[in-house]
Amino acid sequence: MNSTPRRLIESRDGSTAVEFALLAPMLLLLLAGLIDVSRLISQTMQVRAAAQAGADWAQRHGWNAAGVQSAVASATALSSVSATPAPTQVRACVSGGKLVETTAGECAAGVPSGEFVKVAAQAPFQGILPWPGIVLPETLAASAMVRVR
Numbered sequence: 001m002n003s004t005p006r007r008l009i010e011s012r013d014g015s016t017a018v019e020f021a022l023l024a025p026m027l028l029l030l031l032a033g034l035i036d037v038s039r040l041i042s043q044t045m046q047v048r049a050a051a052q053a054g055a056d057w058a059q060r061h062g063w064n065a066a067g068v069q070s071a072v073a074s075a076t077a078l079s080s081v082s083a084t085p086a087p088t089q090v091r092a093c094v095s096g097g098k099l100v101e102t103t104a105g106e107c108a109a110g111v112p113s114g115e116f117v118k119v120a121a122q123a124p125f126q127g128i129l130p131w132p133g134i135v136l137p138e139t140l141a142a143s144a145m146v147r148v149r
Contacts, residue, residue: 048142050075054119055144115149
C-alpha cells in the first residue's frame, strides 16, 4: 500500500493534457490576432489598389466621375470598397515636388497648369475580436492622383 501514494505522486500521466489546456486559450488568442492583422493588411492593399485603379481609368479614358467610381468599386474582390469622397477634377501646378491647386491657367514659372483627377477609396474594417489597448481603424482609406491633361 505504501507504493500506491508514491506512484500517484511520481506519475506524469495527463500532464500534457493539462499543459495544453492552459496554453490553448493563449494560442487561440494569438491566432485570432494574426488573422486580424493579416486581414487588415490585405484589405488595406485592396483599398489602395482600388484607388489606383480609379486613377488609372481616369488617365486612360479622361475625366468621368461615374466611370472612375465604377472602376474603384469593381477593382477588387472586396465588395465594400467605394469611391468616397467622390472623385474630383482639379487644376494644379507642380511646385517644389508637390502639387499646388490653382485656378489660374499658368503656374509661377509660366508653365501651363495641369488637370488632375483625385480619387479616394475607402472600406469599413471590423476585427474578429475587440482588442483592449489596441485601436484598429474602423475605415480603411487610400487616395491617388493622376494628371489627365
